[in-house]
Amino acid sequence: MPIEFKTPGAIQQVVSMAQMVAEQVMRPKAAYYDEHEHEIPWEYINMMWPIVSQSPLLGADDSRNGHGEAERKRSPITNVRLIHIVEMLSWGDAGQYLCTPGGNLGAAAIAAVGTPEQKRRFLSRFQGEKPAWGAMAMTEPQAGSDTSAIKTTAVRDGDFWVLNGEKIFCTGGRLALEESNGLVVVWATVDPKAGRAGMKPFVVEAGTPGVTVTKLEPKLGIRASDTASILLQDARIPFDHILGSPEVISDTGGEKGFKGAMKTFDATRPIVAASALGIARATIEYVKHLLNQEGITIRYGAPLHQLSAVELEVMDMEAQHRAAWLLTQKAAWMMDMGLNNNLEASMCKVKAGDAVTRITQKAVEILGPLGYSRAHPVEKWMRDAKINDIFEGTGQINRLIVARRILGYTSRELK
Amino acid sequence: MPIEFKTPGAIQQVVSMAQMVAEQVMRPKAAYYDEHEHEIPWEYINMMWPIVSQSPLLGADDSRNGHGEAERKRSPITNVRLIHIVEMLSWGDAGQYLCTPGGNLGAAAIAAVGTPEQKRRFLSRFQGEKPAWGAMAMTEPQAGSDTSAIKTTAVRDGDFWVLNGEKIFCTGGRLALEESNGLVVVWATVDPKAGRAGMKPFVVEAGTPGVTVTKLEPKLGIRASDTASILLQDARIPFDHILGSPEVISDTGGEKGFKGAMKTFDATRPIVAASALGIARATIEYVKHLLNQEGITIRYGAPLHQLSAVELEVMDMEAQHRAAWLLTQKAAWMMDMGLNNNLEASMCKVKAGDAVTRITQKAVEILGPLGYSRAHPVEKWMRDAKINDIFEGTGQINRLIVARRILGYTSRELK
Amino acid sequence: MIAFSPTEEQTLIAETVKRFARERMRSVFREAEESSELPWEVVNKGWQLGLLSAAIPEDYGGLGDAQPTVTGALAAEELGWGDLALALAIMVPGLVALPILYAGTEEQKRTYLPRFSDEGYPKVTAALIEPRFRFDPAALETTAVRQGNEYVLSGRKAYVPLAAGAELFLIYAAEKGQTQAFLVERGAPGLTVGERERLMGVKALDTYELALDGVRVPASARLGGDAGIDINRLLNHSRVALAALAVGLARGAYEYALEYAKNRVAFGEPIAQRQSIAFMLAEMAIEIEGVRLSTWEAAWRLDQGEEATRECVLARQNANAMALMVADRAVQILGGHGYIREYPVELWLRNARGFATFDGLAMI
């Protein structure tokens, strides 16, 4: 397969569909959901559910029913297709996009680490009649980037695990636990002394007693999406809700459960990058459109001394956007090829996070009095954008991962 | 004394003198000495020597004869005046400026740590008939920013010290040791196991047997200035050539000798910053002059959408230059006021190093085919500029110092 | 002399404002932002600090500070540290008083200035910005046409603070292509205060669009009489005010991020002990100080009677970029907490981005 940059027809088709949804369902309501924080965008959800539940459009769902491997082999564009759709939907509205029903991160973890039986049991809900959500709960008040500091415990009690602790920053936690028959994959330690080796993922289903959504964070942007705090008070779940081995496997070679979680980041970081770049593209298009109305078109190739400050800035926006998008496509393509993309996943995340932050912030400035006003969408895009440099690993954490990989250092050698 | 930004008349006068030297002696030969690396700019040196040797114009010289303290009290503008002169001379040519005769860093160390008797004995040469240079030798092949890794040893032998080791990156080492009756302050350890506590400064005079300049580094810029390697082979110097106490004072409270050296950086970092900013100003003036010839003047205050890319860039150059110059003036002013300026000295060094690097690199680009040509001075200024982000503490080391100070961290807490 | 130490008097003023900012502004600013309502009690208290009156010469009822702009910069930094929306609200009367002071006729000064030393917050505002991409204070679309003994004003303004309650408007308009200013009373036929605007930040401060539909004012309403105004001179006072506010906002964000980084433990030690975080903080500190000094210099030059356009423009431009960089990094240092509205840094990021737009929205 030679170097090529043509989006395959199969992807173009689904992107066209996503574009229709973005233009006709998401855009018209984007400002509304921004102003009405935590209202649930049911129009979008109900529009998307039939699609998501019928076809393996979005992410890990294509691994359901245990056919993930076969599926992947048949269509080596799963990840490339997915990032294209995510980019398009985020172009529509990143807040609504994050409410897309389906298994999401929760299902991804199950698909990555669960047994075939677990996949069947837990993932079928994402093909049902009603929208359902999966989510992942990792972060705790004292444990952000440092996931090894997690304090939530899972204690075995006969055929059950008893979970206790508090999770924060769980994207879509409310949708999973309160608005659907969904599930949350909760990370807890079975042995607080064992560090990462003791950390295990547990499937917590909606309706489990002792599990409460205690808070939805008020946020800078992506306000349609809920960022939930979840309290686990003696929450009892069946023993076989643990994903992977219940054994605490010590240091070397081990950490399988934790590594499983890290592995899902290799898939999800390009997705976050794609979401960022959907916002970035929306912003660039809007700026260029507005400049066009003012009779300003970008003179690509004009020498520096002829360019206006705004032209140069827009060109830089486009260059950064393009580089980030290509890095993201490559990271996804590598996954599709079955290549280890751990380095590339973090690279594209860093670049996309930087690019979208810079592009949206500059756009607000360029548009002057219009940029800062909520009558135009650019200020919202600036607010939405920033999350992409923070969640699924901050820009700093991802730089650290890139640095370790290029230097061949362990996390002990490069802290 | 209220906030004020008027350069005092006394400083304006010496700056005018320095400007004459810069315009009439330095600028006409700047390209020549750049092309003829390591030729010594005697015109400049001979022009400066009568001034430098007669009046406390340049730096530590005003501390000579043990009258430093009194001098400082009488004229609380010593450091502010000095940075103004350095800025002006570096505007002329940074390479020649670095050949300015006088005690320089060597004398600074003697003035800071030496006894009154040592000051008399060692510093009088900087008032003699013939130009003489002082220098400082700290860096070694394996010890750059990490000065505690120094391997040069000083072993006591009766009334002598015997020095062995190799020093590199000694600015003006050749002028001090081979071209004049000068001196180099050499840092060596009297107890390799004691770390910094064992590090002591020793005065090594020109003509000392066993002391050889083994190499002059070929450099990117500042080519008139020599960056010498100095080999010390059983170099015997009298016992009382040690500066400060010969005792190894252990960890806490101690490190007096080393702290003395660090203290001189508080004085010299603003000087390096000023030199950087002389280059930066020369560059900005040249760019604006050339733009003026093309009929382009900077429209300060025009809205962003009206500015050309070049206008915005020049304005940014000027803003960064100005901020850096004010930081530098403040650091020098604090010294004059007797205030601890350790934080401010590193702040201005970081900012000036960044600013001059960026300004000169951008200027080459803006001038297009002219910028990259050696027929114009801008490319040389870009080459000269870069040293300022490296010597007397790289930008990274100075950021580290700033960070420790603002966070209240020791060097153990923030490595 | 070159010197970087405020006078004792200035230090006292700055300390007073600092205390006010810490005790009064910081206790209400987040709620004010979330509710989009000005806490008038605090604004009135801020007004009663008498900062504007201090800048007005004794002849016109003020205190006649010798370095009004430098002192103003020191005070504005503290107000900006407290909260940008409240700071702008406290400074709104200056948008009318200072142009009168710097460009008004003797009669205008005598008529209007004394009221700015009253205890009661003056119900005035000014309208400069226009709601368009190509807004340019030196080439306004709002026009003033002389007809006999009157001027007729037409056009549209935006970002007019507190317009709903204002009884006196200073309205900038182009007269024969030159920007001039006109004092317009509330209720003048053709003057309509539009809907309250919705902005990204400074939500506690209510701002409005203004429609001018052939508003007639007597010739005497023209600021500066026949001489008119030099818009650039007034803008310089605005530029330096915005720069000082930006320094204050950035200092607040920097201090907050620094404390957070020292207290937030990850991987066994405070995150501030990581070079990536520590270097970010170091650069924030350096940039803040550099812009602060640039702002002081610009202010000092204005007090010296220099035009100082270059210094004012550069200080402001640098301040825009610096405040955005600092606030953005503060969000980054707080990570997830930086993104949620229970912490202040996201608000500082939104407010910081405003400085590029707020022409004429503050003045010292």
Next chain:
Amino acid sequence: MIAFSPTEEQTLIAETVKRFARERMRSVFREAEESSELPWEVVNKGWQLGLLSAAIPEDYGGLGDAQPTVTGALAAEELGWGDLALALAIMVPGLVALPILYAGTEEQKRTYLPRFSDEGYPKVTAALIEPRFRFDPAALETTAVRQGNEYVLSGRKAYVPLAAGAELFLIYAAEKGQTQAFLVERGAPGLTVGERERLMGVKALDTYELALDGVRVPASARLGGDAGIDINRLLNHSRVALAALAVGLARGAYEYALEYAKNRVAFGEPIAQRQSIAFMLAEMAIEIEGVRLSTWEAAWRLDQGEEATRECVLARQNANAMALMVADRAVQILGGHGYIREYPVELWLRNARGFATFDGLAMI
């Protein structure tokens, strides 16, 4: 399909060039720079790799690569890694051959192209840049005026590589305001090769000013005949070549700094174990890869027959900034060693700064 894997053939070519760069270019580049002399043996060897011939269709004596620009980008990256001055020297014949290939008449192609598959390095060069601040390839000051069956060329050119030994010049000039190109033989009356230029970097490559004082060429010397040329199309091939070279240069600087940082011990451990250094390296790696992919895309679009001006311009612009950033950081990571000429990074910094200026100095 979206795919990021070169073909086996391309990989083979890239590997061959990589070996040549490592073994031949890297062993002579520093001395060549210091002595300002081209190591012709290495340049000839580089020429004999046949990269240009590979891009020329079989009809004209070449090998007819299916993706000539993509393959060219892969090869240029490796040459740029080896050394920029030598890379440019090896690529000089392409400055004549490729414009003929892309814009020449059938006759011009048949006349000139076959010689570019010869073993011997063709003594040709091209002149586009003009020695002035306002240089603009689309608005040249050098003019071509039609007089009967001839064109008369007048003006001044700069940055003309290897002009002293060239026997054929492709000279760009404005004809009625449009940029056209003319094939001029050495010795044409009025054509004077000036003094060798002194530049900041790429010193091994000799470049010259050129004076055109009413140089007369037959009408048939006009590239593309009556149709002429589309300068922008040719510039796109130059932009993508410069971007690829910049990626190669940057990769060299990055790799060198990375190895240095892993081996240089300070404060008890390799400096690469400090976040400040490690993060710099991470960002360098990310930017290099981002520009590489942007360059590939631009090259691919050209191979598809698209105009792709936007992609080519953005790739080059991004490459300029990236190469400068990477080389500057490499100097910074090496500290004092970065500043001295016994280490290569200062050379890479000087060369990196050239990319903004080198319009038309490389082409693929």
